[in-house]
Amino acid sequence: MKFQYFYDQAIARHGSNKAVLERMPVLATGDAIRGIGDDCFLAEITRCVFRAGFAWQVIENKWAGFEAAFAGFVPLYWQQVPPERLDELARDTRIVRNPQKIATVPLNARMIVEVAEQHGSFGEFLANWPSAEQHKLLAFLKKHGARLGGTAAQHVLRRVGWDGYLLTPDNLTALRNHNLLDASPYSKRGAEQIQRVFNQWHAETGMPYSHLSRILSMSIDVRG
Numbered sequence: 001m002k003f004q005y006f007y008d009q010a011i012a013r014h015g016s017n018k019a020v021l022e023r024m025p026v027l028a029t030g031d032a033i034r035g036i037g038d039d040c041f042l043a044e045i046t047r048c049v050f051r052a053g054f055a056w057q058v059i060e061n062k063w064a065g066f067e068a069a070f071a072g073f074v075p076l077y078w079q080q081v082p083p084e085r086l087d088e089l090a091r092d093t094r095i096v097r098n099p100q101k102i103a104t105v106p107l108n109a110r111m112i113v114e115v116a117e118q119h120g121s122f123g124e125f126l127a128n129w130p131s132a133e134q135h136k137l138l139a140f141l142k143k144h145g146a147r148l149g150g151t152a153a154q155h156v157l158r159r160v161g162w163d164g165y166l167l168t169p170d171n172l173t174a175l176r177n178h179n180l181l182d183a184s185p186y187s188k189r190g191a192e193q194i195q196r197v198f199n200q201w202h203a204e205t206g207m208p209y210s211h212l213s214r215i216l217s218m219s220i221d222v223r224g
Helices: 003-014 017-021 030-034 038-051 056-061 063-069 083-089 104-119 122-127 131-144 152-159 169-177 188-205 209-218
Strands: none
Touching (some): 030 122, 038 063, 038 104, 038 122, 056 063, 104 122, 131 152, 131 188, 188 209
């Protein structure tokens, strides 16, 4: 199905082409992503892990406390943090005291360190990963990270400016409504279906994947 249909629907629902374009996500260049420190990646991963299942504003309101409690999110430290340090965090009122989510920090730190050892930095790794294979990147992050399934990793990528789609409920509804997805989006088959659709639309329009994703969500009048 041609993407122009969804673009026209988004314009009709939001009033003008200008109104649609004003809501497009901001993308980072490859060099900008390479320049993001590994500590910042661990912070963003932790932020999105803690946001899952919570009102996002709760985490944002406490984020300065998170930064202080996790001492800047240095991956080399957190990958081998003593268990008693995690126990202390589970009692730390500066953060959301969820032991299961706190326990993800050393696991995700280890993933970042191991990737950086192979690629020079986590930013270098992401900058070199093509958007046309986002589904494989999401599978990698889910396998090697902690609590990075669902949309958590997608939100991390969006926050750092990497060009990719978000599998929001509105986008999944649009894909299913037009018979572009007939499997679970988190199954191998479903992930491949979604990637093929976005690759087709990208080739057809030349638009960034994140813009295609946002416009698709706007086409059914639900925020994406």
